[in-house]
Amino acid sequence: MDKFETELWYTEKQTPNHGITTRINRTLHHEKSEYQSIDVMETRQFGNMLVLDGMVMTTDKDEFVYHEMITHVAMNTHPEPKNVLVVGGGDGGAIREILKHPTVETATLVEIDGRVIEVSKQFFPEIAGRLDDPRVQVRVEDGIKHIREHQNAYDVILVDSTEPIGPAVGLFQKPFYQGIYDALREDGIMVAQTESPWFNRDLIRQVFRDISDIFPITRLYTASIPTYPSGLWSFTIGSKKFDPVEVDESKLPHLDTRYYRPEMHKALFQLPQFVQELIEK
Amino acid sequence: MDKFETELWYTEKQTPNHGITTRINRTLHHEKSEYQSIDVMETRQFGNMLVLDGMVMTTDKDEFVYHEMITHVAMNTHPEPKNVLVVGGGDGGAIREILKHPTVETATLVEIDGRVIEVSKQFFPEIAGRLDDPRVQVRVEDGIKHIREHQNAYDVILVDSTEPIGPAVGLFQKPFYQGIYDALREDGIMVAQTESPWFNRDLIRQVFRDISDIFPITRLYTASIPTYPSGLWSFTIGSKKFDPVEVDESKLPHLDTRYYRPEMHKALFQLPQFVQELIEK
Structure with missing residues (x-):
């Protein structure tokens, strides 16, 4: 492992003043569909995570x-x-x-x-x-x-x-x-x-x-x-x-x-x- | 309000790979006691927040x-x-x-x-x-x-x-x-x-x-x-x-x-x- 490791974190404002932040290994998918943005990230805590319009919809673990x-x-x-x-x-x-x-x-x-x-x-x-x-x-x-x-x-x-x-x-x-x-x-x-x-x-x-x-x-x-x-x-x-x-x-x-x-x-x-x-x- | 507002956020890693982030107005108190660090912050979402050794202990709202x-x-x-x-x-x-x-x-x-x-x-x-x-x-x-x-x-x-x-x-x-x-x-x-x-x-x-x-x-x-x-x-x-x-x-x-x-x-x-x-x- 390198001395300095790149850390990627996905942060979601769940309200204007509060949210979660979760470490990701990499983004797996991003697109803008006809209706919304669709993102999939590989997180360390929760496995793959589906995010629609910047809001977590589901994760493998929960x-x-x-x-x-x-x-x-x-x-x-x-x-x-x-x-x-x-x-x-x-x-x-x-x-x-x-x-x-x-x-x-x-x-x-x-x-x-x-x-x-x-x-x-x-x-x-x-x-x-x-x-x-x-x-x-x-x-x-x-x-x-x-x-x-x-x-x-x-x-x-x-x-x-x-x-x-x-x-x-x-x-x-x-x-x-x-x-x-x-x-x-x-x-x-x-x-x-x-x-x-x-x-x-x-x-x-x-x-x-x-x-x-x-x-x-x-x-x-x-x-x-x-x-x-x-x-x-x-x-x-x-x-x-x-x-x-x-x-x-x-x-x-x-x-x-x-x-x-x-x-x-x-x-x-x-x-x-x-x-x-x-x-x- | 200024065009660019300073935003302060307190972020706590609750596990090595996941945590919360919450907007604060200001820090109210910080000290190292004989046993632990003691912090009090005024947050926007949860009122005053007591943090010991970097972990939320209690907030006004919850x-x-x-x-x-x-x-x-x-x-x-x-x-x-x-x-x-x-x-x-x-x-x-x-x-x-x-x-x-x-x-x-x-x-x-x-x-x-x-x-x-x-x-x-x-x-x-x-x-x-x-x-x-x-x-x-x-x-x-x-x-x-x-x-x-x-x-x-x-x-x-x-x-x-x-x-x-x-x-x-x-x-x-x-x-x-x-x-x-x-x-x-x-x-x-x-x-x-x-x-x-x-x-x-x-x-x-x-x-x-x-x-x-x-x-x-x-x-x-x-x-x-x-x-x-x-x-x-x-x-x-x-x-x-x-x-x-x-x-x-x-x-x-x-x-x-x-x-x-x-x-x-x-x-x-x-x-x-x-x-x-x-x-x-």
Whole structure:
């Protein structure tokens, strides 16, 4: 080793005044797609890292948390999910988790940016590797349009979006949730990633209120994701019939997971006080 | 505002390859005490920040999580904690939380570095402000020595240490936990901060095993702390008699807290799978 080693660090301002910095070995990919900038870096701490518009989307080492947690809470609340839709989620991680449920007949991925799918297949084979499963339908199109054209079609819909700026802004607005309601069957359930309880309190409050106005059952839960802002991430569920806190945990299947456990299913909804206050009137 | 604004950022390598970076307005204090370097900075995101030996100890904005969570789980598991000891914890935050329990007769702080106490009183009045309560005894001495000299003396002991390097290294070793066992009454309970489940897996495994060898009941739980490495922090309980998962939550007092809620007390022990695996043989 040389006396002076070149150190490369990727620094992301997660807020105007705070962020993470992580050492990289090299950049693997950079492009500007039709919708956003797409970067892949090889980091020392977290393996390969996918960055869209300067924001970490996923990494090899902690991706399992986000992908398991956006998927299994809703999937294990619905007693028999057959037709499942992912809006966004071009990396394929949510699809991989959905396919762990044997009831699934079709898993549809609607991603607006086809380049995210291709880049993920190339640099994240562990995440995107199940996109060629015969049950999977990949559609490169606008999620809002797809929702509008598929009424009463899905049992579970996952909104696996980027941050509420850029191409995903419409995925955080009330008309979109109404569209999801209409695209779900009469006992359907949705879940959306809804940012950090530390840094995005107004957004969480607003989304929870919007979903509550549309769905009879609304629930919030969190998970620990070290490469996301604040390390704590929230997910919001809207459900027409089945309440996640009413499931019989003893009957839930034990899937091959590293974060989600059936035994934590109900415990997830016992939120810290400062998070609980975000969803109370 | 000038066209070019000077931006100051504090960057902490939390591991050799990963860290946080946070914008500061100015440094408020720097010294080398007998034991460690002590820095206070005014940050934009988190208010005042206390840094010991280059590691964030606490900030105005997220200190409530650590201080509530190291305190109330053990305090609410013991039915009548009267005499409580904090080893370390010179900022006074754990003492503030202990005093919220009306059964407490004495709260003893044993901090090896008196300068941490003085600096905290000066720059963190919201955290250290209860150190002059008449129930509080502040002793500037070695916690290991204090434990040895006080057998069968405490109902609850909190090990509120710095990282397992520097002055706190002995606080992560098995003979210290045996000393705590002896310093507790026959129905006593201890809790120690035990680092990040993401970055300190070997340490968590070792401490859990050591405490399990000494105490009949051992439990692990976590909390979200954005300024700590990975944003997820663990705490390990050793108990002689009372099991935290057996408490009657309906009888727990509702204290004035922002993170801990009685309703989450048992749910805290439903760990993510990758954390659960750290504490199974």
